[in-house]
Amino acid sequence: MPPTSQPGKITSWDDGRGYGFVEPLDPADGPRAFFHIRDYDQGGRRPEIGEIVRYTPERQADGRWRAHRVVRVSLAATRERRLRQAPPAPRPRARGPVGALAMLLTIALWAAALAWGIDTGRLPAMLVPGLAVLNLVTFGMYAVDKRAAQAGRRRTPEAQLHLFELLGGWPAAWLAQRLLRHKSVKRAYRHVFVAMIALHAIALALVLRPAL
Template sequence: MAPRTRVEGRLSTWDDARGFGFISRASGRDIFVHISAFPAEEQRPAIGDALTFVVEPTPDGRSRAAFVHFAGGPRPLAAHHGVAEHTGPRERLRLGIDFAGVMAILTVVAFVVLVFVVSVVFGLPPWVPSLYLAASAGCFIIYAVDKASAVRGRWRVRESTLILLGLVGGWPGAVIAQQLFRHKTRKASFRTMFWVSVVINVVVFAILTASPLSHLLST
């Protein structure tokens, strides 16, 4: 098989939180590029970087940049306090201790314990934990699909939809998916809205289970 021709271009737009952007070429339209197209153990790109790449087709008939390299040579990622960041062939993974991620998972564990205690002490109706379980499973699947769509440059799930799914009880599954897939963990505005929705959900849960309004759950 003949080697594919490498093309030169410059990164013209880049959304670091979502991990994708577009490369401008001397001839032809701007081409989509995802963070997964960059080599492992190198720094994240920035607007203005000169790049070389191979053009490959996407399943929907469009084009994207693949096997991307910095024109000036490799840019090794320096380890920082024992935490390294790598880009594999499919997605960028962060290794080491992620304090925010650990706290997020601990929040889910604490809530599961809370639901169990409330079920024992207050006789929580079975449909309540079942609702959280079903919503969390659905949320997990939707996050997985959205992550795959982001990698392939396809249609994405609206952030408002993800927030709403978490608000109605799917947030434990969303937290697990966020940490497992490294998805929606860097965009500050989304994280703020997501955790606000979590607080609202937990407060409503507490009001309906530990107050005179608890009878509403049994009706």
Template sequence: MEATVRLAGRITDWNDDKGFGFVVPSGGGERAFVHVNAFQRGSRRPVPGDLISYLPGKDARGRLQASEIRHAGQRIEVSRQPSRLPRATIGIAALIAAAVAARIGWIPALLAGAYVALSAVSYLMYWFDKSAAGRGARRTPESNLHLADLLGGWPGALIAQQQFRHKTIKQSFQSVFWLTVVVNLVAAGWLVSSGLAAELAQSLGG
């Protein structure tokens, strides 16, 4: 039954940085919007000219889009395995750890509050970018996402990445993301151990 509704076509106008492009059906017809998240889990990154099969459908605004995309010759995945990395759990645990550390006096309350506030900002930025990707609207630059994460919003980013299934496949993004996490934790540890975090909190009345 599926074979009668699936279409075959080639990828065109692919923007790998933004993770979307279009597919032109073989034999002619209306092109459909393609997003990297619509590919079967485990698929390689698409490139212009790739032959794919897909199910055509309409988005909320009535525009043609492709779903359940597979590269030509790719086997059907029987079950979609969830990500092995519990991103949301790690993000929530990090925020709880910051709150507990502040409660027992290991870190200034201002620092814990900053993590919560920046995590909220980062979460909203990922949500906005995911929403824009689905609408084909202007995206949030990856550098802005990385900056928010570097400043301390990475726990919220982890929660958003898992909840929205966003930015988890692109390896280059994930490499930079985890680097921002490490740099942030090292910087926060140095600020606390040197006493600068406490001095700053005291000067700000935290």
């Protein structure tokens, strides 16, 4: 028998990570279910805690419940709460940590600096395949972390992602943020990401400085 839609209430929502949980209004309808922002299609509007919705629960292969087709039913309680509070600060748009053109230019300058360093003997030629592998691993870590977030499993520590960015995997990290729409909204994470790029650039400049 195909799963049917049922009423529920959003009881948890992490806007930075783009996922939350919804509980059925009737406890007899089952346990709470995980849902991702992709399951909530309201014309760009973000979910809110306390929102009454209808959703289709589905049990996954690992035994966890996932909510699909989450649709808003009522926002009366949410609107009443908003009237008693100051207007919320505007949320950042889901985009890369910096503009695409600026990042592409930064990557081009980085690649040129690496080529110059290798040509002058300041950097080993084996650095190129090493960085290629590092960036592939970094992209994979982002993909694994996003799947873990969607399934409600244990996440990859942000410090580990930042370490790989600092070592030279930041181009793949930026690409993953744009293509996977992961880690592209959380402001604090974006600030540290940009700091990792800056620290990597400073370290590279110090290595290449004698060649300038």
